[in-house]
Amino acid sequence: MFLGQRIDMKYEDSGVNIGKGKRAMEAISRHVKSTWTSDVLSDTGAFGGLYALGDRCQEPVLVSSMDGVGTKIIIARLAERYDTVGQDLVNHCVNDILVQGARPLFFLDYIASGALGTEVVASIVEGISVACKEHGCALIGGETAEMPDVYQGEDFDLAGCIVGVIEKEEIIDGSAITSGDRVIALPSNGCHTNGYSLVRKIVFGELGLGVNDFVDELGCTVADEFLKIHASYLDSFDVIRRGARIKGMAHITGGGIPDNLDRILPVSCDAEIKKGSWPVPKVFDFLQKKGGVSDTEMYHVFNMGLGMMLVVSQEDEQKILSNLAGKMAIHSVGEIVKGNRTVSLV
Structure with missing residues (x-):
């Protein structure tokens, strides 16, 4: 250690508040768990989400997709309404895998911001949870990141990943389309x-x-x-x-x-x-x-x-x-x- 060097620097000095992140997790926990069924085998805080596929299909094929809601989040931030973009995210992803006939199983979200706002995160995740429940889809994990040098102030980004399932013989892929349809x-x-x-x-x-x-x-x-x-x-x-x-x-x-x-x-x-x-x-x-x-x-x-x-x-x-x-x-x-x-x- 150099003479006179400070020894009290904290992560928070760089703009990242670990305590706030933990409070955000506590705030969203009940919303997340409200989407769970007996197929979810892990708990909040686990390194990975566990999901039991069960006997839904004889030849199950998993269908996955990932997307975001684009710059619509800027309008949400200006209006201070955050739950709707969470529902947007889920519905968009559900539609993407529906194109091949798949039904949603589980969902994971990603929320990144310059300065993590607990109430904002809770509102976004509440919207995600509402849409997940409407589709029988479990919210089994995600990532909440505070990155002050990537995002400025209250700027944030939002993305989600969905996994669904379909019986192999029922996949819709456009191959049967023909002239006259x-x-x-x-x-x-x-x-x-x-x-x-x-x-x-x-x-x-x-x-x-x-x-x-x-x-x-x-x-x-x-x-x-x-x-x-x-x-x-x-x-x-x-x-x-x-x-x-x-x-x-x-x-x-x-x-x-x-x-x-x-x-x-x-x-x-x-x-x-x-x-x-x-x-x-x-x-x-x-x-x-x-x-x-x-x-x-x-x-x-x-x-x-x-x-x-x-x-x-x-x-x-x-x-x-x-x-x-x-x-x-x-x-x-x-x-x-x-x-x-x-x-x-x-």
Whole structure:
């Protein structure tokens, strides 16, 4: 030790508060445990989450996905509403594995910030827990990190990992799609979790609005519109699949309809989607007009009112539309034709 050298420096001097981290863990523990079933074999604080697969499937195939909610978290922070982005995160991930027919088993979250706020973390995890319980999905672990030199002040980031399961013979992968099939779609409730950098550029930058400002064209405040929770399609999927064979599904997220629907098409097929065959939420008209955004750009950034697209046979389309008329919002939006794996908006 050098003469006169201080010996009282602490981790907290660098901006990391271990005690606050422990308090955050204590605050979220009850939310986490509220999602557990008897399949969860570990406790909070374990190095790894243990989950018993049991006899759910004869040939189980695990399906995993990881995602975040993008810069929507900035609007959540400005509005000081944090539980909705937690639900966004789970619902987005549930939809991603649903595309292959999988049901969620368990979820893990990652929350990183410049200065860990116990109440903020608790609110985010409460939202995650609410959505997990809605889907029968256990929140079995995660990471909460305080990184003051990576994130500034109250800035934070949020990500999640989901694992689901499906019977091997029931996997939906698009391989059965053929010319003549039809494309049906389930509606979104707005921007979901994509395009928020452009949203903020238009709403805050071009229009100079605040999160609590009321927008006549939308009939609500900025926060109310742009913090709407990302829709989950698990329940709708269950209803549709009971009476039809789903050949392929696409979750419409970043990249919009063209860059998501093409991911499930066989190399010999194109999809032709008929614009105007579904109602486009007014938020997209608002963003396009106020931001001066072209049609092409809008359809490549936003979901434009369609959250999940499904490919079925022409016969099954008729059955689905007839059986679910008046019970579920669902639209016939296009068809599959011979081609080379492209999506056209006509």
